[in-house]
Amino acid sequence: QVHLVESGGGLVQAGRSLRLSCTGFRNIADFTAMAWYRQAPGKQRELVAAITNFDLTNYSDSVKGRFTISKDNSKNTLYLQMMSLNSEDTAVYSCAAGRLTELTGRRFRGDYDYWGQGTQVTVSS
Numbered sequence: 574q575v576h577l578v579e580s581g582g583g584l585v586q587a588g589r590s591l592r593l594s595c596t597g598f599r600n601i602a603d604f605t606a607m608a609w610y611r612q613a614p615g616k617q618r619e620l621v622a623a624i625t626n627f628d629l630t631n632y633s634d635s636v637k638g639r640f641t642i643s644k645d646n647s648k649n650t651l652y653l654q655m656m657s658l659n660s661e662d663t664a665v666y667s668c669a670a671g672r673l674t675e676l677t678g679r680r681f682r683g684d685y686d687y688w689g690q691g692t693q694v695t696v697s698s
Contacts, residue, residue, distance in 0.1 A: 574599065575597060575598060575599055575670065575687045576597045577595055577596070577597040577598070577668050577669070577670065577687055577688060577689035578595070578596055578597045578689055578690070579593055579594070579595050579666060579667065579668050579689045579690070579691060579692040580593070580594050580595075580596070580692060581593040581594050581692065582666060582692030582693050582694045583693075583694070583695070584695045584697060585658055585694070585695070585696055585697070586696070586697055587658060587659050587660060587696055587697065587698045588657060588658065588659075589658055590654070590655060590656045590657075590658065591655045591658065591694060592652060592653070592654045592655070593609070593652065593653040593655070593666055593668075593692060593694075594650055594651070594652055595607075595609075595650065595651040595652070595653075595668030595689055596648075596649065596650050596651075597689070598649040598650075598651075598670065599649075600649065601644060601646055601649045601650070601651070601670075602626065602646055604626065604670040604671060604672065604687075605625060605626045605671075605672045605673040605683075606623060606624070606625055606626070606670070606671055606672055606673040606674075606681065606682075606683030606684075606685070607623065607624050607642075607644065607651050607668065607669065607670045607671075607683075608620060608621075608622065608623035608624070608642075608668070608669045608670075608683060608685060609621045609622045609623075609642060609651075609653045609666055609667070609668055609669075610666070610667050610668075610669060611662075611664035611665065611666045611667070611694075612664055612665050612667075612691075613661075613663060613664040613665075616664075618667075619633060619635075619664075620633060621633055621635075621636055621640060621653070621666070622636065622640055622641075622642035622653060623642065623681070623683055624642045624643070624644060624651075625673055625676075625681060625683075626673070628644075629676075629679060629681060630642050631679075631680060631681060635661070636655075636662075639655065639656050639657045639658075640653060640654065640655050640656070641653070641654040641656075642654075651668055651670075653666065653668075655694070658694075658696045659696055659698070660696050660697075660698045661696075662694060662696050663694060663695050663696050664693075664694060665691040665692065665693050665694075666691060666692055666693075666694055667688055667689050667690070667691040667692075668688070668689045669683075669685035669687065669688050669689070670685060670686070670687045671683050671684050671685035671686045671687065672684055672686075
């Protein structure tokens with residue numbers, strides 16, 4: 574049974590950092606792709622960052638250079654380190670896990686079967 578749970582969200586001032594964690598993997602190595610999504614009020618859900626089981630990472634243009642996705646297999650934990658936060662980053666952030674479905678060069682797609690409930694990140698200006 575996989576029950577993903579996010580933590581680390583909260584209220585933060587613009588320019589500061591937060592680190593989100595996602596736990597609940599029975600064995601994180603079972604998944605070939607994992608990701609962080611976010612959804613802001615009135616907007617569609619957006620893929621923020623993704624990582625493969627061999628640590629290839631992809632980022633949305635809006636967070637590239639500011640966010641870092643990583644995983645610790647020994648702790649069965651997925652992370653999202655967020656720096657230089659701004660008001661546009663305010664959203665509910667959810668982690669997801671599944672399988673790698675497409676790989677072209679360094680770009681990839683995943684099909685995510687497992688999702689967490691989400692954690693709120695609010696950035697005040």
